[in-house]
Amino acid sequence: MKITLNFVARPWRWQVVAGTAAALAVVLLLASAWLALDYSDVREQSARAQLRLERLSAQLQRLPRAALPPASERDTLRARVGVLNAQGAARGWTTAQLLVWLEEKMPADVHLVSIHHKAREGEALLVSESRNAASLTAFLQKLEREPAFAEVLLAKQANRGTDADAMRFEIRLKLRG
Amino acid sequence: MSPLSSDVRPRASSAGLYVGREQVACALLAHDKGVTSLLATRAVRLESPLFNGAPTSLLRSALARALAELMLPIRGRHVPVHLVVPDALARSAAFELEEVPANATALERLVQFRLGKELGANTGVCVSQSLGEAEGRKVLLGATLDAGWLELLRGACADAGIVPWTLGAAGAAIFNSFETQLAGKSGALVALSPDAWALWAWDANGLPRPLRAQWRGTGADESSIAAEVERTLIAFTDGHESRAVERLAVWPAGAGEALASVLDERTGQRCERWSFPATLADAAQPESPAESVAVIGALIP
Numbered sequence: 001m002k003i004t005l006n007f008v009a010r011p012w013r014w015q016v017v018a019g020t021a022a023a024l025a026v027v028l029l030l031a032s033a034w035l036a037l038d039y040s041d042v043r044e045q046s047a048r049a050q051l052r053l054e055r056l057s058a059q060l061q062r063l064p065r066a067a068l069p070p071a072s073e074r075d076t077l078r079a080r081v082g083v084l085n086a087q088g089a090a091r092g093w094t095t096a097q098l099l100v101w102l103e104e105k106m107p108a109d110v111h112l113v114s115i116h117h118k119a120r121e122g123e124a125l126l127v128s129e130s131r132n133a134a135s136l137t138a139f140l141q142k143l144e145r146e147p148a149f150a151e152v153l154l155a156k157q158a159n160r161g162t163d164a165d166a167m168r169f170e171i172r173l174k175l176r177g
Numbered sequence: 178m179s180p181l182s183s184d185v186r187p188r189a190s191s192a193g194l195y196v197g198r199e200q201v202a203c204a205l206l207a208h209d210k211g212v213t214s215l216l217a218t219r220a221v222r223l224e225s226p227l228f229n230g231a232p233t234s235l236l237r238s239a240l241a242r243a244l245a246e247l248m249l250p251i252r253g254r255h256v257p258v259h260l261v262v263p264d265a266l267a268r269s270a271a272f273e274l275e276e277v278p279a280n281a282t283a284l285e286r287l288v289q290f291r292l293g294k295e296l297g298a299n300t301g302v303c304v305s306q307s308l309g310e311a312e313g314r315k316v317l318l319g320a321t322l323d324a325g326w327l328e329l330l331r332g333a334c335a336d337a338g339i340v341p342w343t344l345g346a347a348g349a350a351i352f353n354s355f356e357t358q359l360a361g362k363s364g365a366l367v368a369l370s371p372d373a374w375a376l377w378a379w380d381a382n383g384l385p386r387p388l389r390a391q392w393r394g395t396g397a398d399e400s401s402i403a404a405e406v407e408r409t410l411i412a413f414t415d416g417h418e419s420r421a422v423e424r425l426a427v428w429p430a431g432a433g434e435a436l437a438s439v440l441d442e443r444t445g446q447r448c449e450r451w452s453f454p455a456t457l458a459d460a461a462q463p464e465s466p467a468e469s470v471a472v473i474g475a476l477i478p
Contacts, residue, residue, distance in 0.1 A: 001309065001383050001384055001385060002353050003318065003345075003349040003352060003353055003385060004306055005269065005305070005320045005345050005346075005349060006304065006343045006344060007267065007302060007304060007320075007322050007327055007344040007345065008260070008331065008341050008342075008343065008344040010342050010343065011342060014255055015255070
C-alpha cells in the first residue's frame with residue numbers, strides 16, 4: 001500500500017486542462033469550418049429565394065386589380081351571410097329529411113294532414129289521420145324507435161267524422177340536436 | 178552524476194528536491210514511453226543549517242536562493258516537483274483503532290491527539306491516511322510537521338518560483354518506491370538520509386507502519402542506529418503474535434553499507450541492500466546520499 005501523506009495541496013493538472021482546452025479548440029475549429037460551408041450554402045439559397053420573390057412580385061404587379069364593392073354593400077352582404085348561417089344552424093333533421101323519413105316509415109293507412117317543423121328549436125308537430133287505433137299505435141312505435149327523435153308525444157287524439165274507428169291525432173316530436 | 182544544466186530542460190518530466198539540515202539536493206527525471214531515466218542530480222550546501230531552533234526569515238531566504246539555483250534549468254517549465262524532508266522533521270506514527278471517525282474535524286483532532294501521545298511532543302500540522310485493517314483493527318497513519326518549518330518550506334518554494342506537488346518524509350517516499358516488491362513477505366526497511374534515519378515495517382499484505390525516525394548524530398552512528406533498529410523491531414514483533422519481520426533491508430546500498438554490515442553481524446543474516454527501484458535500476462548512483470533521496474522524491478507519481 002502506497003503512502004499518500006502530503007503536507008501541501010497538489011496543484012491542478014495543467015496538462016490535462018491544457019489538453020482538454022486544445023481538444024475543445026479543435027472541435028470548435030471544425031464546427032466553425034462546417035458553419036462556414038453551411039453559410040455559403042445558405043447564401044446561395046437566399047439568392048435563389050430572392051430571385052423567386054422578385055419574379056412573383058412582378059407577376060403580382062401584372063395581375064388585373066379587382067376593385068372591392070363599397071362598404072355599405074359589404075355590410076349588407078355580411079348581414080345576409082349571418083342570417084343564412086343562423087338558419088343553417090338548425091337542430092336535428094331538416095324538413096326535407098323529416099318528410100323523407102315519414103314517406104318511408106308512415107303506415108299505409110295513416111295520412112299526414114299537416115306538418116309544422118321548427119328547425120331552430122328542433123321541434124315538429126305532425127297532424128295525421130288513421131283508420132284505426134292500431135295504425136296509430138304502430139306509427140307511434142316507429143317514431144319512438146327512431147334514434148333521431150329525442151321525444152315523441154301524442155298531444156291530441158279524436159274520432160273523425162262518422163267512422164267510429166277513424167282517428168285524427170297530433171304528435172309532437174323533439175329532434176336530437 | 179552530471180550537474181544540472183540547461184540541456185536537460187526540454188527532457189525533464191519530474192523533479193525531486195531533498196531539503197536536509199545542511200544541504201539541498203535536486204534530481205531531474207525523464208519519463209518517455211514507459212522508460213524512466215535519470216537526467217541529472219546536484220546538491221548545494223546551505224549557508225545556515227535548517228531545522229534547528231526556530232525558523233527565521235534569513236533561513237527562508239537562504240533556502241529560497243539554494244532552491245532557485247538548483248531549479249534554474251527548469252525554471253518556467255511545468256515540471257512536477259516533489260519535496261522530500263528528513264523523517265525526523267515530518268514524523269509519523271500508525272494507530273490501531275476500533276473505528277476511524279468519518280468527520281474530518283474529528284479525525285484531525287484524533288490524529289493530533291494520538292500523534293502528541295505517541296511522539297511525546299507538541300504536534301504541528303497533521304495529515305492522515307487510512308491504511309485499512311490489520312490484526313482485526315483499523316490502522317490509521319498520521320504524520321506531523323512543525324507549522325513554522327512547514328511555512329518556511331512553503332515560503333522558500335514560493336520565493337524560488339516553485340509549486341511543489343507533494344511534500345513528505347523521505348522514508349515514506351523510499352517505501353513507496355519499493356512498494357510493488359513488498360507484498361507476500363513481511364519485512365522492515367531502514368531508510369538512511371544524510372540527516373536522519375527511519376525504520377518502517379510492513380506486513381505480508383504490504384501494509385506499512387512507521388516505527389522510528391531520528392536525527393542522525395555526528396560521525397559514525399551506524400552502531401547506535403543498528404542497536405536502536407534491533408530494539409525497535411523486537412518491541413514491534415512482541416506487540417502482536419501475528420507480527421513478523423521476514424526481510425530486513427537498508428537503503429541506500431552504497432551509503433548504507435556500514436549500517437548494513439553492522440546489522441548483518443547483529444542479526445546473523447545478510448540484510449538486503451536497496452538502491453533504486455526497478456524502473457531506475459540502470460541509473461548510476463549519485464555522488465551524495467542527499468541526491469539519492471532527491472531521485473527517490475522525483476519518482477513520486
